[in-house]
Amino acid sequence: MMKNTIILTIHNKEKTIVRILNELIKNTSKITERIIIILDGCTDNTYEKINDFVKIKNLSIKIDIIFTNDIWETKANNVGLKEVQTQYATIVQDDMLIKQKNWDKLLIEKLANNNVFSISGRAAYNYKLKNNKLTIENIIGREYPFSNKNFFGKIIGKLFAIFKPYWFFKYFSLFSVREINNRGPLVLKINLVRELGFFDEKFAPFELDDVDLCLRAFKKYGLHSSCLPIYYEEINGSKKNNLNSSRMSEKSIAKNSALLISKHRDLL
Secondary structure (H helix, E strand, O other), X not given: OOOEEEEEEEOOOOOOHHHXXXXXXXXXXXXXXXEEEEEEOOOOOXXXXXXXXXXXXXXXXXXXXXXXXXXXXXXXXXXXXXXXXXXXXXXXXXXXXXXXXXXXXXXXHHHHOOOOOEEEOOEEEEEEEEOOEEEEEEEEEOOOOOOOOOHHHHHHHHHHHHHOOHHHHHOOOOOEEEOEEOOOOEEEEHHHHXXXXXXXHHHOOOOOXXXXXXXXXXXXXXXXXXXXXXXXXXXXXXXXXXXXXXXXXXXXXXXXXXXXXXXXXXXX
């Protein structure tokens, strides 16, 4: 029987963590038996909020907490992945308010029934190297539910950017295969991730490590990745609301773009 473990890396989310956990547990199916929470360098009351939440709720799902010393997303996700004992692992980010019932079962069944490396509940796309710069092409998913390859898809994407009707995915969602996908949420086959050596920590603190993992999976197994958008909302995302994270992201993208090109120029 298919079983899943959720990995949730958190940094200072005392104001939102109860909402995030409540929606996550309420909408997660019995296919998920464990949530591994990585408290990464938290300096606020996130742990106390989680602890109180667990005490109050009569949870059927196991919750384990691991403390790390502000190592950021790439390394923190690896810490969680190395603890997984189930067939599947699903990475969820700490600004995601998941609103779709049995979302994990939906994604895992699609992954199990298709010859792909991974599946994202957000987006999938192709990466191309043009004029020595990485360019996203043919994206499909949460922001572009009908792809951005044609005029119709681009118009729908603009409407979604304005009105954000992500409830749409509760009723209609296209399964799509592309070269790569990204976190938000991201379901992985843990045996393949172990064989690949997990996320490459040269990409730490974050950015493009998931892209690199997909490209390595294609080189080793000949497998592309996929997406099936689900309904979730973003609340208090770190890059949107934290100047330090935003600057770190810009630096990481510049550094990691060069690293990605050096590793995978033959595929780009």
